[in-house]
Amino acid sequence: MGSLRDVFWTKQSAGESMSDRVAPGRAAPDVRFYLPAPLLRSLVTSYYVVDAPGPLADFTHPEWGNIRFLLVGDMRFGSPDGHDMTPPPAPAVIFGPTDRTRRFDSRGGLTIGIGLTPIGWLSLIGSDASKAANAILPLGDELGTPGEALRQTLAAAQDDAAMVAILDALLMARRPEPSRYHDAVAKVQQALLDGKADQVAELAEAVEMEQRTLHRVCRTVFGFSPVRLLRRQRFLRTLAKVRDALDQPLGQLIDSQYYDQAHFNRDFKAYMGMTPMTYFGTPREVMRRAAEQRNALLGAPVQGLHIPRK
Structure with a gap:
């Protein structure tokens, strides 16, 4: 590649x-x-x-x-x-x-x-x-x-x-x-940064919450549902790698939670409103x-x- x-x-x-x-x-x-x-x-x-x-x-x-x-x-x-x-x-x-x-x-x-x-x-x-x-x-x-x-x-x-x-x-x-929600929010924040959870069920297990509670915490404090947050963090992890390594093989840069380059390209267009070629050309x-x-x-x-x- x-x-x-x-x-x-x-x-x-x-x-x-x-x-x-x-x-x-x-x-x-x-x-x-x-x-x-x-x-x-x-x-x-x-x-x-x-x-x-x-x-x-x-x-x-x-x-x-x-x-x-x-x-x-x-x-x-x-x-x-x-x-x-x-x-x-x-x-x-x-x-x-x-x-x-x-x-x-x-x-x-x-x-x-x-x-x-x-x-x-x-x-x-x-x-x-x-x-x-x-x-x-x-x-x-x-x-x-x-x-x-x-x-x-x-x-x-x-x-x-x-x-x-x-x-x-x-x-x-x-x-x-610290509010009574502080510890729960801290757990979710850390789990999102860890990048180990790919599915909402995995995230809920990591933070020891019922999925309904997790959904409420994510929307109220983080602004989005758990699934949207997981996808956003996946995109940001790849974007952070891409920005400084344009001459490295693409397969070494795309987050492991992406199926392939086309999957990443679709996410890029969804989050940035343009193709990677257009963005990196600005x-x-x-x-x-x-x-x-x-x-x-x-x-x-x-x-x-x-x-x-x-």
Whole structure:
């Protein structure tokens, strides 16, 4: 079986590395990741800053919930084909967990985000995640401070370190005692990250839950049914391997839970709204840099594979 570079990738110009690929005429965006305070690391995957000096366009991956603040500039989100591109409903927003891509673009700006683990969603947001799935909602006062006031405080900060300190202080003050669902959610989260369960029955056995209880926990805290979560995690595991290994044999990259390459290709189209050839032919100006920075700091190139650090 051929390599992904042979199958998916068009030749780069001589001497050009993957990390150098930027759309012609655009300055490269800067993506920076920071760990939260140690006591927040079961709740928050990371803080991240996207600093775009000029226009950009890219596609998100399926991910857990996020809180994002647009501090300067603009941002739009829409379908993978670029239709229906609209600004978020407020400069401070909650992105519910997703099982599909979004296209996003900007003329330039500065954004800071908070990545949430499923336990973080349970503890800091607390609402039914299935009702926020694949949605962008105003933050409001979910963090105890009006979203716009918090955005203005962050925008006035001198640098990234000051913004991280503001968010750490805010979330430490909000950090509740573990709920009675904490242990159950932690078990499901770990089992999804382990990737050993292929079927819902196997997942239920691994976390020692009845399937009906598992379904309720998954939808309420993770946003989707167990079967959708298992399929999403399978896709993310393969995507994480593919992104850095386009010249390796395809059979070494596809998750063992896929039947064959065609099965993976169908999943790719379902989650990313395009073929692998189309996706890997785009500059991926933000998400490629985000994967590199996230992997270096956190050990996982995508948020959906994040293992909380201590």
